Amino acid sequence: MGANTFGEIFTVTTCGESHGPALACIIDNCPPGVEISAEMIQHDLDRRRPGSTRFGTPRNEADAVRIISGVFEGKTTGTPIGLIIENTSQRSQDYSEIMNSYRPGHADYTYNLKYGIRDYRGGGRASARETAMRVAAGAVAKAVLSKYYGVKIGGCVTAIGTIYTDKFDPEAALESPFNFADNSKTMQAVLTEYMDNLRMAHDSCGAVVEVRAQGVPVGTGSPIFARLDATLAHAMMSINAVKGVEIGDGFKLAAMRGSEARDLITESGFASNHSGGILGGIATGQEIVVRMAFKPTSSILTPGQSIDKFGHSIPDLVTKGRHDPCVGIRAVPIAEAMMALTILDAIMMDQAQCAHVDRSAMFQIPVEEE
Amino acid sequence: MGANTFGEIFTVTTCGESHGPALACIIDNCPPGVEISAEMIQHDLDRRRPGSTRFGTPRNEADAVRIISGVFEGKTTGTPIGLIIENTSQRSQDYSEIMNSYRPGHADYTYNLKYGIRDYRGGGRASARETAMRVAAGAVAKAVLSKYYGVKIGGCVTAIGTIYTDKFDPEAALESPFNFADNSKTMQAVLTEYMDNLRMAHDSCGAVVEVRAQGVPVGTGSPIFARLDATLAHAMMSINAVKGVEIGDGFKLAAMRGSEARDLITESGFASNHSGGILGGIATGQEIVVRMAFKPTSSILTPGQSIDKFGHSIPDLVTKGRHDPCVGIRAVPIAEAMMALTILDAIMMDQAQCAHVDRSAMFQIPVEEE
Amino acid sequence: MGANTFGEIFTVTTCGESHGPALACIIDNCPPGVEISAEMIQHDLDRRRPGSTRFGTPRNEADAVRIISGVFEGKTTGTPIGLIIENTSQRSQDYSEIMNSYRPGHADYTYNLKYGIRDYRGGGRASARETAMRVAAGAVAKAVLSKYYGVKIGGCVTAIGTIYTDKFDPEAALESPFNFADNSKTMQAVLTEYMDNLRMAHDSCGAVVEVRAQGVPVGTGSPIFARLDATLAHAMMSINAVKGVEIGDGFKLAAMRGSEARDLITESGFASNHSGGILGGIATGQEIVVRMAFKPTSSILTPGQSIDKFGHSIPDLVTKGRHDPCVGIRAVPIAEAMMALTILDAIMMDQAQCAHVDRSAMFQIPVEEE
Amino acid sequence: MGANTFGEIFTVTTCGESHGPALACIIDNCPPGVEISAEMIQHDLDRRRPGSTRFGTPRNEADAVRIISGVFEGKTTGTPIGLIIENTSQRSQDYSEIMNSYRPGHADYTYNLKYGIRDYRGGGRASARETAMRVAAGAVAKAVLSKYYGVKIGGCVTAIGTIYTDKFDPEAALESPFNFADNSKTMQAVLTEYMDNLRMAHDSCGAVVEVRAQGVPVGTGSPIFARLDATLAHAMMSINAVKGVEIGDGFKLAAMRGSEARDLITESGFASNHSGGILGGIATGQEIVVRMAFKPTSSILTPGQSIDKFGHSIPDLVTKGRHDPCVGIRAVPIAEAMMALTILDAIMMDQAQCAHVDRSAMFQIPVEEE
Numbered sequence A, B, C, D: 001m002g003a004n005t006f007g008e009i010f011t012v013t014t015c016g017e018s019h020g021p022a023l024a025c026i027i028d029n030c031p032p033g034v035e036i037s038a039e040m041i042q043h044d045l046d047r048r049r050p051g052s053t054r055f056g057t058p059r060n061e062a063d064a065v066r067i068i069s070g071v072f073e074g075k076t077t078g079t080p081i082g083l084i085i086e087n088t089s090q091r092s093q094d095y096s097e098i099m100n101s102y103r104p105g106h107a108d109y110t111y112n113l114k115y116g117i118r119d120y121r122g123g124g125r126a127s128a129r130e131t132a133m134r135v136a137a138g139a140v141a142k143a144v145l146s147k148y149y150g151v152k153i154g155g156c157v158t159a160i161g162t163i164y165t166d167k168f169d170p171e172a173a174l175e176s177p178f179n180f181a182d183n184s185k186t187m188q189a190v191l192t193e194y195m196d197n198l199r200m201a202h203d204s205c206g207a208v209v210e211v212r213a214q215g216v217p218v219g220t221g222s223p224i225f226a227r228l229d230a231t232l233a234h235a236m237m238s239i240n241a242v243k244g245v246e247i248g249d250g251f252k253l254a255a256m257r258g259s260e261a262r263d264l265i266t267e268s269g270f271a272s273n274h275s276g277g278i279l280g281g282i283a284t285g286q287e288i289v290v291r292m293a294f295k296p297t298s299s300i301l302t303p304g305q306s307i308d309k310f311g312h313s314i315p316d317l318v319t320k321g322r323h324d325p326c327v328g329i330r331a332v333p334i335a336e337a338m339m340a341l342t343i344l345d346a347i348m349m350d351q352a353q354c355a356h357v358d359r360s361a362m363f364q365i366p367v368e369e370e
Helices: A038-048 A108-115 A121-126 A128-149 A170-175 A185-200 A228-237 A250-255 A329-354 B038-048 B108-115 B121-126 B128-149 B170-175 B185-200 B228-237 B250-255 B327-354 C038-048 C108-115 C121-126 C128-149 C170-175 C185-200 C228-237 C250-255 C329-354 D038-048 D108-115 D121-126 D128-149 D170-175 D185-200 D228-237 D250-255 D327-354
Strands: A011-015 A022-028 A065-069 A081-086 A152-160 A207-214 A242-247 A288-294 A304-308 A313-317 B011-015 B022-028 B065-069 B081-086 B152-160 B207-214 B242-247 B288-294 B304-308 B313-317 C011-015 C022-028 C065-069 C081-086 C152-160 C207-214 C242-247 C288-294 C304-308 C313-317 D011-015 D022-028 D065-069 D081-086 D152-160 D207-214 D242-247 D288-294 D304-308 D313-317
Touching (some): A011 D022, A022 D022, A038 A329, A128 A152, A152 A185, A152 A329, A207 B250, A288 A329, A288 B250, A329 B108, B081 B128, B108 B121, B128 B152, B228 B242, B228 B288, B228 B327, B288 B327, B327 D327, C022 C128, C081 C128, C108 C121, C207 C329, C207 D250, C228 D228, C242 C250, C250 D207, D121 D128, D152 D185, D228 D288, D228 D327
Antiparallel strands (some): A011 A022, A022 A081, A242 B242, B242 B288, C207 C288, D207 D288
16 A cells, blocks of 8 residues: 555545645545535635644645545545645745755654655655645545534644643634633633743644544444554554554553453443543444644754764754644644544445444443533 | 454464464565574464463463464465464353453453454453464564564563553563563562552553664655554554553653754764654664553453443443453563564565665664664 | 455455465455355365366365354354365475476466575465365355345356357356366267367366356446456456456457447346446446456476576476366366455445445346346 | 555556546655656657547547656655646536436446446546546656666557457557557558448447566566466456456467467577466566457447436437547557556565565576567
């Protein structure tokens, strides 16, 4: 499978560099008959769009998506869906400085050694700009999930640097300039000060993002290597800058006892959800809970020790350019998109294998709607 | 791809239930000419084998592996390698109690709803017994990695319940009855007491396991969806009971600043390894560092509230049987195996795409041998 | 994907050499709840079994299959199905002659150059013995097709060397010692004489096999690269010795006119089936018709010019051993198996993508039951 | 894998409908450092382009390709290559007639039943216009094959309706208005008359196309399901209107004897090439020979019996529009492209698995350069 393809059945293949002519993706095996429009996709793209907040990169891209195939009279036809976004805000600039140097924390060195060549303009393919097509494809997956399966996905930032919250509130996050789960005035003030200090210090910070899915049918996912936890971990860890993934209580479970951690079951439902809605790799019908850690942006104005591609020292390399001080902030729709793609793919695989299992004839543990 | 297949090029497909006749796996696209023997595979199997320590399940399986194809005169031939382990210690017992009940924290409910049928004997396919074939396949991958690529993989337990260490010492772990990174007498005493208390309390605990790979060639791994971090996360999260995965500093990175977290580069090497040896999804040549959280064993003698498959309450379900009080302890060779499979697959893919990139002509950042 | 795996969803992975300890396969993503027994699989294996007719190889293998996982209380559980056949009739013999020589028409040279090593005993993995596991897996696929989809598959030999028939009659073929579509006394006599002459001449011949599927639901198959014609062609051409594949009228269509070749449609059904039941890569609901050409067995007692692996001439190499004078004769169940695997995989993919298309609400072109 | 993706490692994913806004493809895992330009791709596209000959469709498309990613400073970077062709000659017309009717021999019925919806304009995704992206991707594959592996691919039409030739001459075909292997004046006259008669009769005809590859390294291809014959058969049978595929002597082999058919080997090379350059699924180093049958165009002006989507009879349906009377004529670059994609993918897989096999140290059967 191509390195730029995600999914087994509902597949998404992307291309495009930060400063190339355009980004594009092709979605394959999409169920037919689902209403899709450029506007609907644009909605999610706008949530990720650079230039939308002063806490993000000042690069301003319209990110206007065009549907070039697979949709006819407003509905998916079952043939591959082609989406394209033209790049419009590539700044013509002098790249002579970065073409030979390796920015610390960046993929410059690894791309160069792997391929022997790299498009260094704005990070090329390694730029988080690539994630725009994930969001676009995710919007299509969300539409299918919503129409045919009643699955709803939402997310929010739960930590920015050392500031964190125990809340999970996607509604609040939509109002928050930080996509933060706590949008109280107090928290806004705290975060604004924190981010302003960071910016003045020419520094950046990491973040934690949490995404959840409701309504995922029990039975979704497969055991062993295709465990739903495993494919979700794959999905999230494939996002730029993500370095940790948890399902349910995640790392906290390591320090817990079995008597606390196992989710007891009553006639009226599960008593808890430490396992994040997945047992044996298969969805229980409960809310699916995924959390991920973003490392701090490596592109900061604070000079750092590095080398050029000939091995010569550059003691004070500064990464200019238009960068997010905290990449996690704009990552919520990306994480939601990856969750949507993963879950839809798993549902379709379950449908392929288990179409003749009559689950409605079996007792299903009740799950409260949230 | 089958749910029981792992890998894109170097693929492993497994089958077998806990109390079925046998476990088996087929390894495909293995490089030819590599020395493989049942003894070599047995060595790793014995590290995972039940019955080897009093801190594991009392089930005693020889786990004797038989090579049925793909090896000729002691060497791999490039054709698929078939491995089989007969189950010998299935206890004939009365399953009438568990055939209809759903053990909390187990996959009984999800398997039943997914498939409408399940082999309930000893957990069937959901039993961790399945991981024996991962270890066997991993031993083959390790042999290839060692012979052709100089890659070395090791791991240890770094936390058991609330007891943890900052050490990473695979040598010490090999001597430790807990596979723990700190095998000092003090730590042995602490852990023995901790585990004995757990056992007396009829309870279990979680664990953290860390695995590392040295000598992974710079350039291994692919960007975007095939990121080496992502495939490693997939690999580890596919292991029974794993609920969290980190690369390098993982979740700690979320609370760090860019100026701390980015790994500076000097002429004589990287100044740190917060990123765990992977940038942009591609190996830097540094040590690759992966950590994972195991949830506590759900099978404990403490009764718990549950239901049967008809939805009737079972207020005090007890999970009898032979179980590990901490599944993380025997998991080190499993995690090593998954790391070996993932890295070898990535190396082979790199070789497929980039065979004509002359990396020896480029400056490579030095990495110290450890 | 491994070279020894077939299928996207319903996948089959095989291993085993002609003179190794055993053959095995793992079937993944099989729908649960289907009755499967060793006896049922044995039935098809016996049709392919060596030693069953004097017109096949005298090697006598019981080909007794053992189910090692994925079946519980007589039904598939949705977990991977493991099947194993022990090899029992490997003759201990002197291989010194063939270990270094390249038999003309055989894969000795290509295996050796590809892998640098080969298991030369009885052709190793290149032996048609490998196809036993295809037949076993095909029997499982047939059971699923029959239970859930009403698909019926049958085949027969339609040409042996220069003797051919226009008939297609799987029932007759089951009675025929040649699996031939025409089992009349006259034809039996003709074929017996033909084969006896061949044998006396120390020669072999090719064959044509035709397989058909009835009841394949309209909509099965996907356009473009996953066309049902294409995956069927792949399936058949992957069988040992097959060198040509046709769908429907195949090569005859090249010399036809559009006005003859297009299948007209009336309210009561298609007027013809030149296209072999597939249009645009998708099943029409008509009978699916596939034909394939087997080359003559290369292993004959007539000496032939060849070389050894050092490049030295061997003017009169004779291929001893136990060989079929016409490999096509025992190939009918193999071709049926590959058709079953291909069609089931396509049906499952269709189910994954198009579960919400209500075909019963659309007009379907009637197809007469045969 | 998506139905619109071809290949395991060097993958091509396409999208686009006949009368939609554009066609596009994404090529993944392409080796880096290969010179690619729009002009180079255009060269092959122009050979397939509609409107280039009076024996093809009168639709006139510039088919101007734009590279949107994966190429930097004229070379592939190893990141995905995006190609796009805008559709410019969609005629605005009245589709009310065809939107509800099923043209005989077309995919109208099967698409409608499969998806419950179809883009009927100009055949939508089922139009052969889709093959433009195959040709574009094939041009990239050819460039890689040429630069790194010395593989050369060529093809020609060898039969048009009942007119055929035994010649294989790609050079002559390039000069021939019919892409025919025999471009003698006599043959030109024969074919011109044949085609003119067809056109006057409002009819169409089938064709045979043959493609060959020279310089394919011995060892390319894998046994069993990934046989090079099988993947080539898949590739060719996935082209619109192809209904038969042969490797080497193909169906003729069925009527041959083993003593004729096996390719004897001398110290100076193979004595013949009945097997088409492939033994056991692996390339011998000889020329690889593939032949395929195209059915006659179903779109003809001769009225035919059909039905509408409600099942009502349409006794004299006429397929208007701009159609090729013989689709095989423009198919040569398509078949070449599919061959290039298949062989490059197999070479890359071989490189992944067998990089450490030192073939130069083994005796290789000489192959004469042609």
